[in-house]
Amino acid sequence: MTAQQLIQQLNRDKRLTKEEWIFLIEHRDARTAEELFALARSIQLRHFGNKIYTRGLIEFTNYCKNDCYYCGIRRSNQSAQRYRLTDEQILECCKTGYALGFRTFVLQGGEDGYFTDERMVELIGWIKKNHPDCAITLSLGERSYDSYRRMYEAGADRYLLRHETADESHYERLHPPRLSLKNRKECLYNLKEIGYQTGTGFMVGSPGQTAECLAEDMLFIRELNPQMVGIGPFVPHHETPFAAEPGGTVELTLYMLGLLRVMLPNVLLPATTALGTIDPKGREKGILAGANVVMPNLSPTGVRKKYELYDNKICTGDEAAECRQCLAGRMRSIGYELVIDRGDYRENKD
Numbered sequence: 001m002t003a004q005q006l007i008q009q010l011n012r013d014k015r016l017t018k019e020e021w022i023f024l025i026e027h028r029d030a031r032t033a034e035e036l037f038a039l040a041r042s043i044q045l046r047h048f049g050n051k052i053y054t055r056g057l058i059e060f061t062n063y064c065k066n067d068c069y070y071c072g073i074r075r076s077n078q079s080a081q082r083y084r085l086t087d088e089q090i091l092e093c094c095k096t097g098y099a100l101g102f103r104t105f106v107l108q109g110g111e112d113g114y115f116t117d118e119r120m121v122e123l124i125g126w127i128k129k130n131h132p133d134c135a136i137t138l139s140l141g142e143r144s145y146d147s148y149r150r151m152y153e154a155g156a157d158r159y160l161l162r163h164e165t166a167d168e169s170h171y172e173r174l175h176p177p178r179l180s181l182k183n184r185k186e187c188l189y190n191l192k193e194i195g196y197q198t199g200t201g202f203m204v205g206s207p208g209q210t211a212e213c214l215a216e217d218m219l220f221i222r223e224l225n226p227q228m229v230g231i232g233p234f235v236p237h238h239e240t241p242f243a244a245e246p247g248g249t250v251e252l253t254l255y256m257l258g259l260l261r262v263m264l265p266n267v268l269l270p271a272t273t274a275l276g277t278i279d280p281k282g283r284e285k286g287i288l289a290g291a292n293v294v295m296p297n298l299s300p301t302g303v304r305k306k307y308e309l310y311d312n313k314i315c316t317g318d319e320a321a322e323c324r325q326c327l328a329g330r331m332r333s334i335g336y337e338l339v340i341d342r343g344d345y346r347e348n349k350d
Ligand code: SAM
Pocket: 070, 071, 072, 073, 108, 109, 110, 111, 139, 140, 141, 142, 160, 161, 162, 164, 202, 203, 232, 233, 234, 235, 236, 237, 274, 309, 310
């Protein structure tokens, strides 16, 4: 069996065994990747045309009680300048975003105890009242079933919670002991059960990651069957235990994006900011490998540098105030078009 034949098999059956995934990842080469991207693009075009969905990302707090070894806003990073946006600031971001054409707002933050269920329910209610035609995506980390349910009932539509890695021992390499893969997965199943359009994902090239870990990721994603998958390269942050570790590559990230598109034809798949950070054309390349979503930054420019998950994060300067226009131009340059649309998940046409 060759890598090319396995890609055809994946296209047909939408699943592979762990051994097949490992083979496909370990035996990739430039020619296989080009063939994979052509197939992934044909699937992307069949499901979405040349339309790219946008999500306005509002990084509303960088306080975090967790201490993930890879993350720049981990609790132990004493040099992070902590901030929290007020409700008024968040609503202002939504208002600006709406005028620019965003119909999905992503509220992302560290696990910040200040944002209790009561506060989140109120905030979600305000956003929905002001923008009833918009979707709200939350990305606030691990919470209880009841908390997820209350926020869903308040009007939140989607939730992003990357599983980070589906390999137990790798999970322990990336996180302190109080965090567990078991709980992370349970949260994801709870989110799906409640009714959220649910997103998971992983970093590519995180310290200690092997082809076997990536195979586990693909098996877990197949099993969860999420509506969204967010993957991007691991990028080191100088104030973390992984400061001196090598980052993930564009090449492997693109390959994994292509495989995801073939496995889950209608999944919502962003070309991430991290990919745009390690390669000036990273997001364009991500789209050409099968991604169909971009997530421009809508946070007030004054706080963008403070939400520094990794070094050299793009779009943090004043000149980047209007990320949507910049991305619209980038997408046009490769034949794609940003649309004004909520960009909800749609069931498979196949
Ligand atoms: N606290 C929430 C959570 O845990 O899902 C959301 C915020 S968290 C900072 C968002 C994502 O950033 C994580 O899921 C992780 O994959 C990514 N991330 C953190 N540090 C990173 C790094 N050094 N390189 C690339 N991605 C990183």
